[in-house]
Amino acid sequence: MRESAAERHDRLLGLVRARGTARVAELAVQLGVSPVTVRRDVEALAEQGRLDRVHGSVSWPRQTAGPVAGGGGSPTGPVIGLLAPSATYYFAEVIRGAHEAAARAGARLILRISDYRPEEDRSGAEGLLAAGAEGLLVAPGWRSPDDPAEHGDWITELPVPAVLLERRATGGSALDALDRVCSDHRHGVLLAVRHLVGLGHGAPLLVARADSPTALAVRSGYAEALSALGLRASHPVIDSVPAELRPERFEDAVRALHTAVVSGGVTAALVHNDMDAIKIVQRLSGLGVRVPDDLALIAYDDEVAALADTPLTAVAPPKREVGRHATDLLVQRLRAKPSGDGEEAPRQHLTLLPRLRVRASCGALEGG
The missing domain is CATH 3.40.50.2300 (Response regulator)
Structure with missing residues (x-):
């Protein structure tokens, strides 16, 4: 069975921990992979703080020399x-x-x-x-x-x-x-729907994936937001998938949204996530539907939404704060x-x- 990246990382860490310091070329030989693969693994592990990297060599992370300033932490x-x-x-x-x-x-x-x-x-x-x-x-x-x-x-x-x-x-x-720290995605969806309605639109159409807890929360939050605002969806939720994995199904989602817009029944949409939203906007443009002229659109996640040709309004979950609060x-x-x-x-x-x-x-x- 093919070794996973996580298993290879464990072997790499074990070698470095045992030796203290090792060269990338030596690790490649011992792991039975290419130097390019080892360099990628080392880069990823160094970014995670699991290894120290210096001039072609890697070493086991040194203990902090003293308390973190202002943090009261122990070495x-x-x-x-x-x-x-x-x-x-x-x-x-x-x-x-x-x-x-x-x-x-x-x-x-x-x-x-x-x-x-x-x-x-x-x-x-x-x-x-x-x-x-x-x-x-x-x-x-x-x-x-x-x-x-x-x-x-x-x-x-x-x-x-x-x-x-x-x-x-x-x-x-x-x-x-158990203890848990989460983003309130239902609230995030409500913010988006309420904003679009406040701009004069009817119930926005939801285009969403169904392949993660966030996607599922966005879907359930959409139904709750419409109910809270006294709205009724004019169209069913459009199921989306990653374009790079299922291009034909992604195209089906784009076409369904295009039809809803040109029929005159939809003037606003919420799309999860913003990578899909950027691609959808590009495809709609090729089909003659312009954002925001013909369709007001809000993306969900706000990872790359601001980088679109037409910067996308987006719901931004407090991702970094979730990590901070959970660690604290x-x-x-x-x-x-x-x-x-x-x-x-x-x-x-x-x-x-x-x-x-x-x-x-x-x-x-x-x-x-």
């Missing part, structure tokens, strides 16, 4: 493991926030990526524990509504404190009793002393509200 602070479904796009900012908070607390952050394979989450967490993690930040690679029940029970059995990141558990489940909460758990009666502090569910960043694509800036 021998806790080791925190972060299990994330991806280190790019949405979760890049979550990881960055966690890394910042860990550094401020004098803690060390180590990372494992599941590539949205929930069946591998447990082994990823075990790898973090084996690497010395004393507490875990866990963002499982769930995709479908059934994944928490099928691939979530192991989190409640962890031998160390854990905080869920950007994931909600079913009410009443054992997972629901976990550090508090790790350093907390039991109360006089031996009880630990109450568990926390912290929900952070997204912001709406208004740009040109919704038409609100015209003439301003």
Whole structure:
């Protein structure tokens, strides 16, 4: 069976840890891969703070020489493991926030990526524990509504404190009793819908994926937002998929949105996510539909929305803040002393509200 990147990273880390310092060329020979692959792995691991890189060599990270300024941290602070479904796009900012908070607390952050394979989450967490993690930040690679029940029970059995990141558990489940920090995507959708209605549009049409917890939350939030504002959708939700994976289905989504606009029934849309939104705007332009003239559009995620030819108004979940707050909460758990009666502090569910960043694509800036 082909070795995964995570497994190769573990072998690389093991070699460096055993030797203290190693050259990239030597690691390539020992790992049985090309120097280019090792350089990429080293770059990724160095960005995560798991290795130090200097002039063609890598070494095991040195302990912090002293407390982090202003953070009150210890040079021998806790080791925190972060299990994330991806280190790019949405979760890049979550990881960055966690890394910042860990550094401020004098803690060390180590990372494992599941590539949205929930069946591998447990082994990823075990790898973090084996690497010395004393507490875990866990963002499982769930995709479908059934994944928490099928691939979530192991989190409640962890031998160390854990905080869920950007994931909600079913009410009443054992997972629901864990600490968690999440963005309130339902509120984010409400911000977008209310903004478009305030500009004079009817119920906006939703174009959304269904392949992640965020996508599912956006979909459910859309129905709640329409109900809260007394609106009724004139068209069903348009199912979208990544254009690079299923170009024919992505084109179907574009065509469905184009038909809804030219028929005169839709003048506004919310699109999850903004990478899809940028591509949709480009395709609509080729079909004669202009944004914002013919269609006011808001994207969801705000990763690259501002970089579009027509900068996209976007809902921006507080991704970096989620990482920071979750890390702070976990550090508090790790350093907390039991109360006089031996009880630990109450568990926390912290929900952070997204912001709406208004740009040109919704038409609100015209003439301003």
